[in-house]
Amino acid sequence: MGSITQDVEANGERKDFFNISIATRDVYGETLAELGALNKDIVVLDADLSSSTKTKKFSRLFPDRFFNIGISEQDMICTASGLSLTGKIPFASTFAIFATGRAWEQVRQTVCYSNLNVKIVATHGGLTVGEDGASHQSLEDLALMRVLPNMTVIVPADGFETKQVIEEIVNYVGPVYVRLGRAKVPPVMPESYRFKIGKAYIFNVGLDVNIIASGIMVSMALNAAQELRTQGVDVGVVNMSTIKPLDTEALLMVAQKSKFIITAEEHSVIGGLGGAVSEFLSEVYPIKIKKVGVNDSFGLSGKPDELLEFFGLTNKRIVDMILKELS
Amino acid sequence: MVDFFQSRDINFLKEKARQVRVAILKMLTEAGSGHTGGSLSSADIVTALYFYKMRHKPNEPQWEQRDRFILSKGHAAPLLYAVLALSGYFDVELLKTLRKLHSPLQGHPSSKLLKGVEVSTGSLGQGLSIANGIALGLRLSKIKARVYCLLGDGEIQEGQVWEAAMTASHYSIDNLCAIVDLNDLQIDGRCSDVMKIDPVAKKWEAFGWHVFQINGHDLEEIVETLDSAEKIKVKPSVIIAKTVKGKGVSIFEDKVEYHGITPTLKELEIALKELGENG
Ligand SMILES: Cc1ncc(C[n+]2csc(CCOP(=O)(O)OP(=O)(O)O)c2C)c(N)n1
Ligand SMILES: [Mg+2]
Numbered sequence: 001m002g003s004i005t006q007d008v009e010a011n012g013e014r015k016d017f018f019n020i021s022i023a024t025r026d027v028y029g030e031t032l033a034e035l036g037a038l039n040k041d042i043v044v045l046d047a048d049l050s051s052s053t054k055t056k057k058f059s060r061l062f063p064d065r066f067f068n069i070g071i072s073e074q075d076m077i078c079t080a081s082g083l084s085l086t087g088k089i090p091f092a093s094t095f096a097i098f099a100t101g102r103a104w105e106q107v108r109q110t111v112c113y114s115n116l117n118v119k120i121v122a123t124h125g126g127l128t129v130g131e132d133g134a135s136h137q138s139l140e141d142l143a144l145m146r147v148l149p150n151m152t153v154i155v156p157a158d159g160f161e162t163k164q165v166i167e168e169i170v171n172y173v174g175p176v177y178v179r180l181g182r183a184k185v186p187p188v189m190p191e192s193y194r195f196k197i198g199k200a201y202i203f204n205v206g207l208d209v210n211i212i213a214s215g216i217m218v219s220m221a222l223n224a225a226q227e228l229r230t231q232g233v234d235v236g237v238v239n240m241s242t243i244k245p246l247d248t249e250a251l252l253m254v255a256q257k258s259k260f261i262i263t264a265e266e267h268s269v270i271g272g273l274g275g276a277v278s279e280f281l282s283e284v285y286p287i288k289i290k291k292v293g294v295n296d297s298f299g300l301s302g303k304p305d306e307l308l309e310f311f312g313l314t315n316k317r318i319v320d321m322i323l324k325e326l327s
Numbered sequence: 328m329v330d331f332f333q334s335r336d337i338n339f340l341k342e343k344a345r346q347v348r349v350a351i352l353k354m355l356t357e358a359g360s361g362h363t364g365g366s367l368s369s370a371d372i373v374t375a376l377y378f379y380k381m382r383h384k385p386n387e388p389q390w391e392q393r394d395r396f397i398l399s400k401g402h403a404a405p406l407l408y409a410v411l412a413l414s415g416y417f418d419v420e421l422l423k424t425l426r427k428l429h430s431p432l433q434g435h436p437s438s439k440l441l442k443g444v445e446v447s448t449g450s451l452g453q454g455l456s457i458a459n460g461i462a463l464g465l466r467l468s469k470i471k472a473r474v475y476c477l478l479g480d481g482e483i484q485e486g487q488v489w490e491a492a493m494t495a496s497h498y499s500i501d502n503l504c505a506i507v508d509l510n511d512l513q514i515d516g517r518c519s520d521v522m523k524i525d526p527v528a529k530k531w532e533a534f535g536w537h538v539f540q541i542n543g544h545d546l547e548e549i550v551e552t553l554d555s556a557e558k559i560k561v562k563p564s565v566i567i568a569k570t571v572k573g574k575g576v577s578i579f580e581d582k583v584e585y586h587g588i589t590p591t592l593k594e595l596e597i598a599l600k601e602l603g604e605n606g
Contacts, residue, residue, distance in 0.1 A: 043467070067463065067498070075456045075490035082460020085395075085446060086468060090460075106487075109450040110457060114438050116446075 017159030019187045024180040025123040027162040029054025032091060035170060036062045042170065043083050045069055045092045047076045052182075053093040053123045073098045077106040077120070084117045089170060095129075096122035096138035096179055100145055111175045112148045118176075119169050120145075125155070125179040126266030127294065127311060128216065128304040137299035138179075143271025145177040146244045152176045152197060153243040155265075155273075157218040158187045161241060164195035172197060181216060181266075183304045188219045188239070200247035202254065206236030209322050210254040210261055214240050214273045217264035217292065217313065224318035233322065246276050248284075255281055260288035260325055266313060269293035290321055331385055331415050333378050340546045343413065344374040348575045349604045350409035350422060354432075355589040358425040361434065364572040364585040366406040368510045368543070369477055372568055375549045376475055377410040385415035388442040394472050395445050395461050399454020400479035400508065401435040402587075407444065408432050416443040452485025454478065455505060459494050462503040473557065474503045481513025484522050489534065495563040496535030504556045505536075505565040508543065510572035512583050528567055536565045543568025576601055 015034075017027050036042050036058050043065045050056040050068060059066035069076040073094055080090035092099070099122040100107065111118045122141065129137045145153045152174065156162040162180065169176045193201060200212075203222065213221040218239045225235040236254055240247065255261055261281065263274035274291035281287055294311050308314055334340065347370050355361045373396075377383070381394040398407050405425065412419045417431075424430035431440040435449025446457050458476035465472050478488065495503055507527065515521050524530075528538045537559045541548045549568070556564040572586070573579030576598040579590075590598055599605075 043464075065467065069494055070490075070497075072487070072490035072493070074453075074487045075459075075494055078453045078456030078487070078491070079460040079463070079494060081446065082457040082462070083464040085457070085461050086464025086470075088464045088467065105450060106453055106456075109448075110446065110453050114447040 017163050018191055020159060021184045021186050022159040023182060023184050024156055024159060024162040025054045025182060027159040028121060028123070028166060028180055029057045031163050031166040033057040033061055035167065036065065039089070039170060041087060041089045043067065043088045043090050045076050045080050045090060047071055047073050047094040047098065049094050052095070055091070055093050073103040074106045077103040077118070078110050080118045081110045081114070081116045089117060089119065091119045091121050093121050093123065095124040095136060096141045097136065100138065100141040100177070104144055107145070108148055112150045115150045115174060117173050119178070120176065121166070121178045121180065123180045124182045126181060126215065127299050127307040127313065128181050128183040128266065130183065130304045130307065131301050133301035134298035139268045139294050139299060140271070141179060142243055142265070142267050142273065143275065146271065146276060150175055151244065154197070154241055155179045155214040155243060156241055157215055157239050158185050158189055160187060160189045160193065161195055165241070168195055168197060179215070185216050186219045188222060195241065198242045198245045198247055200250040201239040201241070202250055203237040203239070205254050205257050207234040207257055208259055208326060209233070210236035210238060210258045211264055211318065212238045212240050212251065212261060212273065212277055213264040214243060215266050217266060220313070220315045221264050221318060223315040224322070227315065227319055228322060233326065235322065240273060243273055243276055246280055248280055251277060251280060252285055255285050255287050258287065260290065262290050262292060262318060262321060264292040264318060267293050269295055288325070290325065292318055292321065335379055335550055337546050340375060340378055340550070343378045344371050344546065345602055346413060347374050347406065347409045349599060349602055350413065350419070351405045352576070352590055352595055352598050354405055354408065354422040354425045356592065356595045357423050358427070359589055360426060361405055361589055362402040362587055363579060363589055364512065364582070365400060365479060365508065365510070366403045367574050367576065367579065368570040368572045369403055369406055369508045370575065371544045371546055372506055372508070372549055373406055373410055373477065375546060375553060377414050379550055380553045381475065382472070385443070388416060392470060392472055395474045397445055397454045397458045397461070397474065397476040398436060398448055399476055400451065400482055401448030403477070404432070404434065404436050407436055411443040451479065451482040452487040455488055455491035456494070458503055458505070459491055459498070459500055462500045463498060465502060472502070476503065476505045478505060478507050479513070480507055480509045480511065480518050480524060480527070481521070483507060483524055483527070492531065492534040492536065499561045500563045501560050503563050504553070505563065507565060507567045508570050509567055510570045512572045512581070512586065514586050516583055531565045531567070535562060537562045539564065539566045541566060541568055543570035544574055
């Protein structure tokens with residue numbers, strides 16, 4: 001496996017997606033194609049969305065290791081399971097809501113119960129799907145996957161992290177769910193960052209409040225923190241990219257320094273990152289937890305930015321929430 | 328290729344099928360719960376697979392070249408446990424622990440707990456997709472092994488079965504043989520009353536499969552058909568096996584209520600006598 005620091009093309013252009021704005025699904029497509037050449041055990045399945053999930057590049061390069069299963073997500077998950085039983089490393093991709101919703105019971109009964117080495121890498125998570133509206137936006141996927149025994153759940157925050165996540169899960173044996181997005185996301189992770197399953201990245205620890213964020217909300221949390229600092233608030237930010245297993249050590253450490261905690265995610269406030277953080281801290285270190293996310297409702301059609309604004313997934317909302325708590 | 332006794336001799340297979348039925352009835356009576364009818368109806372077919380057709384090594388369950396069996400109708404777990412025990416995957420004494428706390432013999436098969444179980448099943452409708460995936464993986468790895476998948480006739484009401492039927496045909500998966508146990512019973516009654524599945528053979532044909540229709544209790548016909556199915560190329564093949572639910576014990580035969588209840592001690596006695604088993 002090429003280490004990311006060596007991933008520099010001959011012309012000097014970096015291939016590790018450091019410091020660029022890019023959709024995480026695009027990084028997935030590129031990374032998968034690259035890994036396909038290095039590891040012949042990788043097989044890819046899609047359900048008629050390969051141009052959107054970006055598995056198309058892999059399909060062109062390695063047609064005999066790509067299976068379009070058609071619009072049948074349940075069949076796709078179980079076919080991937082069968083492939084894993086012969087030692088292949090299957091990546092199954094479609095939109096997040098179809099992978100985790102339509103095929104939930106297949107993921108439960110076949111992938112997780114038998115503890116199979118299936119990688120479900122779904123794109124179009126959250127509201128930033130945009131114009132397609134509520135039917136295609138997934139605000140429940142993290143809750144649905146997190147509840148399953150044996151499942152690992154990961155939400156990368158930017159392109160640089162996404163590439164590392166995809167590389168890392170090839171070497172991990174067991175079921176994994178990775179949630180990616182449709183829209184471009186700004187870079188947030190520092191060059192020295194190395195992703196490890198179950199390891200949170202602490203940007204800094206705040207003595208007033210710490211924001212535990214995932215996905216696109218990491219960038220918003222960083223912006224909010226910067227703004228709050230100018231007002232004298234001591235804010236910390238944590239990228240909790242692995243939702244399960246949760247980095248409870250990091251979480252407890254920052255909670256113990258905080259007056260309260262904010263969670264921020266592009267998901268329902270029920271059952272996702274906010275749920276996971278609350279479940280853990282309520283037992284070992286009861287502290288006030290405020291959740292930024294979608295409040296128990298379906299999405300809408302609109303531009304990604306308009307939707308984030310309407311549903312309150314913004315820097316400003318985080319800032320206001322924190323100022324209100326501190327006053 | 329195998330390290331235990333397998334044969335095409337019909338009398339040998341009949342005797343094995345009889346022993347399998349005896350084991351099923353004993354373990355179910357001991358357990359006090361479980362699925363009697365559907366375990367008995369598939370007994371001849373699965374006996375022919377484990378004691379004649381499939382290349383497998385009971386003392387090396389993960390042998391890479393083995394043929395694979397996927398019990399999509401996972402509620403027939405007692406049948407799978409009986410053939411696994413009788414072919415030597417584990418001690419037959421273990422059959423007595425069926426469904427008991429901490430037994431590897433779960434109510435529905437668990438691949439994490441029991442050697443010889445390829446994948447956990449129990450939720451109907453998923454096995455054929457899994458079998459497709461295994462068959463595709465074997466093909467990619469250039470392993471010549473075959474995959475067998477047993478489905479119930481009620482089970483084929485599940486939409487996913489037909490998704491998988493399309494996939495097998497689309498990818499010309501010919502190292503796969505599906506078997507449908509056509510006993511015309513499910514839980515709530517006859518399939519024709521609950522949700523009509525006819526015409527079964529035409530459906531599979533229309534989905535691009537090579538179809539065999541046989542008597543699922545005629546071991547001669549079963550072994551011949553398993554041999555013929557292996558010669559079908561480019562297409563997947565399906566054996567539609569006409570069976571009688573509860574086959575082998577007249578008081579259970581074709582009775583919908585014996586789907587999910589187990590013999591009483593008295594019934595076990597009658598059943599064993601009928602199967603020529605003393606004691
Ligand atoms: C998805 C799912 N739904 C319902 C059940 C409950 N169930 C167990 S067996 C059965 C009937 C199966 O009938 P059939 O497939 O004909 O099996 P057989 O007659 O061979 O026992 C049902 C509905 C299940 N196991 N899985
Ligand atoms: Mg039936």
